[in-house]
Amino acid sequence: DGSHILVLGQRFGNVLVGIQPAFGYEGDPMRLLFERDFAPTHAFSAFYRYVREDFGAHAILHWGTHGALEFMPGKQVGMSAGCWPDRLIGSTPNFYLYAANNPSEGTIAKRRSGATLISYLSPPVTSAGLYRGLMELKSSLQRWRQLDNDSNERPALEEIILSQAKAVDLSETDIGKLVNAVHELEYTLIPHGLHVVGEPVSDDEREELLRHVAEASTDRDVDLAAMDRLLREDHEVPALLRALDGRFIRPVCGGDLIRTPEILPTGRNIHGFDPFRIPSVFAVTDGARQAALVLDTHAAQGGAMPETVAMVLWGTDNLKSEGGPIAQALALMGAAPRFDSFGRLAGARLLPLADLGRPRIDVMVTLSGIFRDLLPLQTKMLAEAAYLAASADEPVELNYVRKHALALAAESNIPLEEAALRVFSNADGAYGSHVNQLIDSGAWTEEEELANMFTTRKCFAHGRNGNATAHAGVMKSVLKGVDFAYQNLESIELGITTVDHYFDSLGGITRAAKQAGGQEIPVYIGDQTRGKGQVRTLADQVALETRTRALNPKWYEGMLKHGHEGVRHIECHLTNTMGWSATTGQVAPWVYQQFTQTYVLDEKMRQRLADLNPKAAAKVVHRLLEAHRRDYWQPDSETLEALERAGEELEDKLEGIGMEAAA
Ligand code: BEZ
Ligand code: MG
Numbered sequence: 001d002g003s004h005i006l007v008l009g010q011r012f013g014n015v016l017v018g019i020q021p022a023f024g025y026e027g028d029p030m031r032l033l034f035e036r037d038f039a040p041t042h043a044f045s046a047f048y049r050y051v052r053e054d055f056g057a058h059a060i061l062h063w064g065t066h067g068a069l070e071f072m073p074g075k076q077v078g079m080s081a082g083c084w085p086d087r088l089i090g091s092t093p094n095f096y097l098y099a100a101n102n103p104s105e106g107t108i109a110k111r112r113s114g115a116t117l118i119s120y121l122s123p124p125v126t127s128a129g130l131y132r133g134l135m136e137l138k139s140s141l142q143r144w145r146q147l148d149n150d151s152n153e154r155p156a157l158e159e160i161i162l163s164q165a166k167a168v169d170l171s172e173t174d175i176g177k178l179v180n181a182v183h184e185l186e187y188t189l190i191p192h193g194l195h196v197v198g199e200p201v202s203d204d205e206r207e208e209l210l211r212h213v214a215e216a217s218t219d220r221d222v223d224l225a226a227m228d229r230l231l232r233e234d235h236e237v238p239a240l241l242r243a244l245d246g247r248f249i250r251p252v253c254g255g256d257l258i259r260t261p262e263i264l265p266t267g268r269n270i271h272g273f274d275p276f277r278i279p280s281v282f283a284v285t286d287g288a289r290q291a292a293l294v295l296d297t298h299a300a301q302g303g304a305m306p307e308t309v310a311m312v313l314w315g316t317d318n319l320k321s322e323g324g325p326i327a328q329a330l331a332l333m334g335a336a337p338r339f340d341s342f343g344r345l346a347g348a349r350l351l352p353l354a355d356l357g358r359p360r361i362d363v364m365v366t367l368s369g370i371f372r373d374l375l376p377l378q379t380k381m382l383a384e385a386a387y388l389a390a391s392a393d394e395p396v397e398l399n400y401v402r403k404h405a406l407a408l409a410a411e412s413n414i415p416l417e418e419a420a421l422r423v424f425s426n427a428d429g430a431y432g433s434h435v436n437q438l439i440d441s442g443a444w445t446e447e448e449e450l451a452n453m454f455t456t457r458k459c460f461a462h463g464r465n466g467n468a469t470a471h472a473g474v475m476k477s478v479l480k481g482v483d484f485a486y487q488n489l490e491s492i493e494l495g496i497t498t499v500d501h502y503f504d505s506l507g508g509i510t511r512a513a514k515q516a517g518g519q520e521i522p523v524y525i526g527d528q529t530r531g532k533g534q535v536r537t538l539a540d541q542v543a544l545e546t547r548t549r550a551l552n553p554k555w556y557e558g559m560l561k562h563g564h565e566g567v568r569h570i571e572c573h574l575t576n577t578m579g580w581s582a583t584t585g586q587v588a589p590w591v592y593q594q595f596t597q598t599y600v601l602d603e604k605m606r607q608r609l610a611d612l613n614p615k616a617a618a619k620v621v622h623r624l625l626e627a628h629r630r631d632y633w634q635p636d637s638e639t640l641e642a643l644e645r646a647g648e649e650l651e652d653k654l655e656g657i658g659m660e661a662a663a
Contacts, residue, residue: 005046016055021047023068024437040072040084048088059244060092062115065099065106070113073429076373077111085113095243097197097236100263101491103254103272104315104370110271111373116249118239119266122493123191124205125212125258128548128555130186133168138186140164141179168547169590188548189258189530191493193558194565198237206231209257216258216530223261230264239267255320256491258530272319275377276344279323279330279337287327290533294328294486294524295358297535301522306483307400308362310513310521312505315370317490318378321528325488326378328526333401334360335385345377348385353398360389362400364478366424366458366509368501369431372468380466383423387464390420408477421461421474428468433457435508436500439579442626450583451515454508455479479516485509488526495545496525496538497576498569507583523584539586542577546591549573551598560608567613570599571620578623581632589633596624596639600646610650615659618650 009018021043039045048069051057062069074083081087093116098106100119109115130138140161147154158175165171165178172178189212192205201209209231210224243249254270255263263270279287298306309332317325330336330348334356338349353360365382372379389401396403401420409419426432433454438444461471487506489496496502506523513521523538536544549555550573559566574595581587599620600606609617625643628635635643 005043007047007050016051016057018047018051020044020062020067020069023071038073040068040088044068044072045088052090052092057092060089060094061240061244062094062096062109064097065102066109070109070115071431074112076429079112079114083112089113093246095240097240098270100254100266100270101256101320101493102316103270103319104374106254106270107272107315107374108370116243117269118236118243118249119252119254119263119268119270120197120236121195121201121266122257122491123193123195124201124209125189125492126192126205126208126554128185128188128190128552130182131551131553133164134182134185134547137161137164137168137170137178138182141175141182144175145179169543169588169594185544185547188544189492190548190552190555191558192554194562194569196562198234200232200234213258213261217261227261227264233265235265235267256493258492259320272374273322275375277322278318278345278375278378279327283321283323283327284330284336286321286533287324287329288331290324290488290526290528290535291328291331293533294526294535295332297524297537298484298522301537303484303522305358306361307359308364308404308478308481308483310364310366310479310482310485310509312366312368312485312487312509313371314368314487314501314505315374317488317528318371318375320490323378324528325526326375326382328488329363329365329382330385332361332363333385333389335389337381345381348381348388350385350388350392353394359397360394360399360401362404362422362478362481364422364424364475364482366505367462368505369426372425372462376466379423379425379462380464383421383462383466384464386422387417387420390416404478404481408474412473412477414474417463418471418474421463421471422478423462424458424471424475425460425462425468426457427460427470430457432501433504433508435511435583436504436579439503439582440500440575447511447582448515450508451512454512455515458508476516479509479513482509482513482517482521484522484524485513486524486526488528489541490528492529495549496541497545497549497573497580500572500576500579503576503579503583507580511583520585523586537586538580538584539588542580542587542591545573546577546594550577551594556598560612564613564616567609567616570609571616571623574620574623578627578630578632581627582630585632587632592624592627592633593635593639596635596643600624601639601642606646610653614650614653614657618647618654621647621650 009016069088070085072084074085079086094114096109096115096117097120098117099122101122106117144157144161161175170181172181210228213222214224239249249269251271252268257263311329313325334351335348336351337345338347340346386401389399390405392399405416405420409416434457435450435453438450438453455472455475459470459472459475460468462468485506510521510523525536525538525541527534559569577587577591621643627633
């Protein structure tokens with residue numbers, strides 16, 4: 001507070017429940033972000049020192065995915081005494097209650113903070129269902145489908161249908177397509193509430209969960225009876241106690257329950273994969289299919305065959321799919337993995353142009369810091385694929401990698417190898433583009449600043465030897481030609497508006513491409529959460545998540561059951577949505593209008609949020625006003641006044657309880 005360092009927490013006998021300080025400086029989050037070789041704040045380091053030395057903890061239990069300790073600066077693996085995670089936690093045993101579906105970030109916690117992970121279940125899933133205007137629309141559509149083609153009721157009913165669709169901001173005017181759109185909204189899977197450690201899922205939730213597992217398991221054997229039994233039991237608290245007793249925690253591969261039922265029982269130490277088998281044969285086959293799907297989707301949107309695609313690769317999506325997204329990037333370039341005689345990954349090879357049947361597409365990949373840490377062999381393989389394509393003796397009309405690399409090499413007078421760098425990530429030991437932090441703090445004026453933050457943080461190019469060096473010039477030159485940006489979505493629990501990392505990476509690169517090339521580019525999401533995958537435009541994906549989650553009583557009531565934390569989740573949805581507006585400009589204004597309708601203009605709901613979590617409620621109101629100020633939507637004067645009034649009410653309330661609004 002300016003003169004003291006405060007360690008926040010509450011003591012219960014031998015147990016201290018502490019609150020890990022934030023990553024940056026409270027009230028000045030930008031300060032850390034612009035420092036090159038930053039160190040944890042005094043508050044952060046004092047917290048761990050207090051726990052270790054003053055409190056004298058025998059063990060630390062980090063509670064829930066994920067914290068800041070394991071992301072502090074230092075080496076990626078093999079921490080030394082000079083690396084911050086090690087300096088902070090020392091030799092104190094670290095147990096970490098961690099989401100079973102997040103093996104990638106979990107691996108960082110193991111490598112960089114010596115954690116023993118103890119897995120917990122992600123929230124149950126349910127189909128979104130319909131509500132209010134959507135239900136009315138569905139019943140009209142059902143009626144319409146039952147009518148004969150020449151029924152004279154048709155024209156009037158069609159008019160009603162179109163006005164009902166308009167009332168829920170569905171702009172589709174083809175009735176057959178509306179039927180599909182409403183079907184998709186009804187059957188999209190969403191998380192239902194939050195998981196509570198120590199409480200098995202309810203009977204209803206368990207039944208529905210098993211039904212979705214069965215539906216997803218047509219081509220494999222799943223022991224549903226065993227799953228049913230395991231889901232009735234609590235394996236998590238017993239595992240925590242076992243760990244604190246210094247006993248063994250059994251290992252298991254991480255994954256999503258629907259795709260990977262083997263994650264049960266939870267309460268186990270999750271790990272990733274065999275790095276030499278990625279991408280697998282299955283991933284290579286499926287990757288080619290998904291690559292064709294995104295090209296077809298782009299063509300259906302009226303786009304020409306792209307010359308350059310910007311693809312974001314994460315650790316999670318690749319770990320859970322044996323390298324599916326990596327294989328997609330290779331397929332776009334017309335390349336494949338090369339294995340040695342032991343079947344271990346050895347590099348990349350080109351597929352013959354004749355087999356490809358289209359030009360090699362120039363693929364710029366942006367790796368998360370986590371991918372870079374977890375998949376060094378695959379990082380080198382992708383760099384090798386780009387280099388092989390650039391140096392192949394092929395006509396440039398059939399090889400866009402070569403076309404662009406030759407042009408850049410000539411223009412900038414650099415070697416072809418340098419001009420063929422296509423694999424970008426952070427500097428060693430750094431994670432994320434920090435565009436998410438800019439959005440969260442609101443500390444930015446022009447969208448250009450977001451682009452600059454992205455390119456400054458993510459311009460480190462990996463060559464064939466795996467080493468990374470800053471190459472902002474090459475990055476900007478490739479960005480200039482990007483025709484669309486693309487990323488896969490792999491979890492039902494975490495949508496692109498649930499966590500801020502999607503707009504941080506995919507949104508960030510979209511903004512950077514616009515800055516470099518001068519025009520907006522399309523953005524696509526490859527939804528791999530169900531069936532054979534589906535590609536949607538960003539606008540459609542945001543609309544789908546808004547309708548099935550943020551505006552859906554089933555979703556928000558599930559959240560609000562968890563009180564304070566539920567309101568925070570609602571606020572995150574809104575902030576992440578605004579992150580997409582800021583980075584891509586592709587969010588429809590009705591999203592903000594409907595959000596306001598549901599959470600602010602509705603008197604009862606406004607009160608509920610204010611009572612449960614006034615700080616997050618105030619953040620919701622301020623964020624909606626900020627979105628208006630930045631011109632992402634234009635509320636009418638009545639709505640605007642209501643928002644301003646709600647903002648003042650909430651600030652008074654916060655002041656009354658001695659808290660500051662997050663404005
Ligand atoms: C990853 O697995 O690469 C990742 C996970 C969460 C946020 C960003 C990246
Ligand atoms: Mg993270």
